[in-house]
Amino acid sequence: MKSKKIYLPDIIGKGYKDYWNFKGRYKVCKGSRASKKSKTTALYYIYKMMEHPQSNLLVVRKVFRTLKDSCYSDLKWAINRLGVSEFWETKESPIEITYKPTGQKILFRGLDDPLKITSITVETGMLCWMWLEECYEITNEDSFNMLDESIRGQSPGNLFKQITLTMNPWNEKHWVKKRFFDAENDPDILAKTTNYKCNEFLDKADLKVFENMKKNNPRRYQVAGLGEWGIVDGLVYENWEEKEFDTDDISARKSVKSIFGLDFGYTNDPTALFCGLIDLEKKEIFVFDEIYKKALRNKMIYEEISKRGYSKEKITADSAEPKSIDELRDLGLRRIIGAAKGKDSINNGIQFIQGFKIYIHPRCVNFITEISNYTWDKDKFGNTVNKPIDEFNHLMDAFRYSIEEYISKARKGTLNSAPIWV
Incomplete structure (x- = not known):
C-alpha cells in the first residue's frame, strides 16, 4: 500500500485541537454557521479509520433521506481533501463508504427506521464510533439513549468507543444542553462551542455576511454567528x-x-x-x-x-x-x-x-x-x-x-x- 504524507494543520485548520484529541465517550460540538464543525468531524473520521484498522463508523440523522446531502457529502469531501480517494469506495444505493485496504465500513442510518440501527453488524472489527449530525433534530432523549446502547462491546488494543454529536444551538431548552453542556467535570464528556472566527478558510465575502448580521440583527448573530444557545421566549405557536x-x-x-x-x-x-x-x-x-x-x-x-x-x-x-x-x-x-x-x-x-x-x-x-x-x-x-x-x-x-x-x-x-x- 502506498503511503502519503500530509501536514494535518494545513488541511484542518485551527480551533479543534481538543476536539480532535479527545477519547472520552461523548464528544459534543455546537457551533454557528461556517464554524467548520461538520467538515472537521468528517476529516476526523476518515483519518482515524485509516489509523485504526478495527474501527467502523455509524452516521445517524433523525431522517435517513437527509444524510446523502449532508454527512455523506461531507465525508466524500474529506476523502478528497486528505488526498486518499484511491483507498476509499463510495456508493449511493444504499449509501455506504468502504475503506478498501481493510473492508472497514461507514454506514448510514436514520432514526425513522430504528430497527435498522439496533440490528447493525460489521464484518471487519467492531462498530465503535457514531456520528450524530444535527442532533437538535432529536427532541426525545430516549431516542438518543437507544443509539447510545448500540455502541457497546470490548475495544481491542488502543481502540476506543465514542459518540460525536454536532448541532446548531437553536434552542436552550434542548435536552443536549442539560445532559452535556451543563454537566460538571465529567471526564467522559467534551462539550465545545465553536463559531466562524476559527474558520480561516472563509473569504472576505463570507466574513462580511457575519459583520452585517452583527450590525443589523444582533440577536440572530449571537446564535448563528457566535454559536450561543438560542433563547426561546414568546413562541408564536404553542399548540x-x-x-x-x-x-x-x-x-x-x-x-x-x-x-x-x-x-x-x-x-x-x-x-x-x-x-x-x-x-x-x-x-x-x-x-x-x-x-x-x-x-x-x-x-x-x-x-x-x-x-x-x-x-x-x-x-x-x-x-x-x-x-x-x-x-x-x-x-x-x-x-x-x-x-x-x-x-x-x-x-x-x-x-x-x-x-x-x-x-x-x-x-x-x-x-x-x-x-x-x-x-x-x-x-x-x-x-x-x-x-x-x-x-x-x-x-x-x-x-x-x-x-x-x-x-x-x-x-x-x-x-x-x-x-x-x-
Whole structure:
C-alpha cells in the first residue's frame, strides 16, 4: 500500500485541537454557521479509520433521506481533501463508504427506521464510533439513549468507543444542553462551542455576511454567528406536538382536505414546501412532509415536488415571484397559484392557525425546528411587539400560504357555509 504524507494543520485548520484529541465517550460540538464543525468531524473520521484498522463508523440523522446531502457529502469531501480517494469506495444505493485496504465500513442510518440501527453488524472489527449530525433534530432523549446502547462491546488494543454529536444551538431548552453542556467535570464528556472566527478558510465575502448580521440583527448573530444557545421566549405557536400518524388514515376523513404551500429561496434561504392536511371540523392540522433545500432552480423544484408525488396538488406559493410560479406551471404544476397576502396577512394567518391543534410527523425535522424557534419579535428596549421574527419562517410562511383560502373565508364568515374545493 502506498503511503502519503500530509501536514494535518494545513488541511484542518485551527480551533479543534481538543476536539480532535479527545477519547472520552461523548464528544459534543455546537457551533454557528461556517464554524467548520461538520467538515472537521468528517476529516476526523476518515483519518482515524485509516489509523485504526478495527474501527467502523455509524452516521445517524433523525431522517435517513437527509444524510446523502449532508454527512455523506461531507465525508466524500474529506476523502478528497486528505488526498486518499484511491483507498476509499463510495456508493449511493444504499449509501455506504468502504475503506478498501481493510473492508472497514461507514454506514448510514436514520432514526425513522430504528430497527435498522439496533440490528447493525460489521464484518471487519467492531462498530465503535457514531456520528450524530444535527442532533437538535432529536427532541426525545430516549431516542438518543437507544443509539447510545448500540455502541457497546470490548475495544481491542488502543481502540476506543465514542459518540460525536454536532448541532446548531437553536434552542436552550434542548435536552443536549442539560445532559452535556451543563454537566460538571465529567471526564467522559467534551462539550465545545465553536463559531466562524476559527474558520480561516472563509473569504472576505463570507466574513462580511457575519459583520452585517452583527450590525443589523444582533440577536440572530449571537446564535448563528457566535454559536450561543438560542433563547426561546414568546413562541408564536404553542399548540403543537410531534406525533407519528398514518397520512392515509387521516386523509380518509370526510372533513379533511390537503394543503400545500411553497416559499421560494435560493442562495441564503431554502426553498420550502409545506405538506399538510386540515380538518376544519375537529380543528386539527397534520404536517406530514416537507422539502427544505437551498440552490434549487425552478426545474429542480418541480422535479422534487413531482418525485414526492405532489405535482397534481393545489400549491399556494409566494406571489413575490410570479415568474417562478408561471415557469413551474409550465413545467407541470398545473394547480400552483400565487398567495394573495395583503395587509395584516401574517398576523391574520397566525391567529387562524392558533385555533387549531397541530400534529407534526417526526420526519418533518425542519418544520419542527422552525416552529419551536418562531417567536414574537422585540423592540430595542426588549419589549415584545406584535409581529414575528424574520427568521425560522420559511416553512412558517409556506404553512400560512397553504391555508390562505380558509383564512379568507373565516374573515368573511363563510368558512362553514360555503363549499370548499381543494
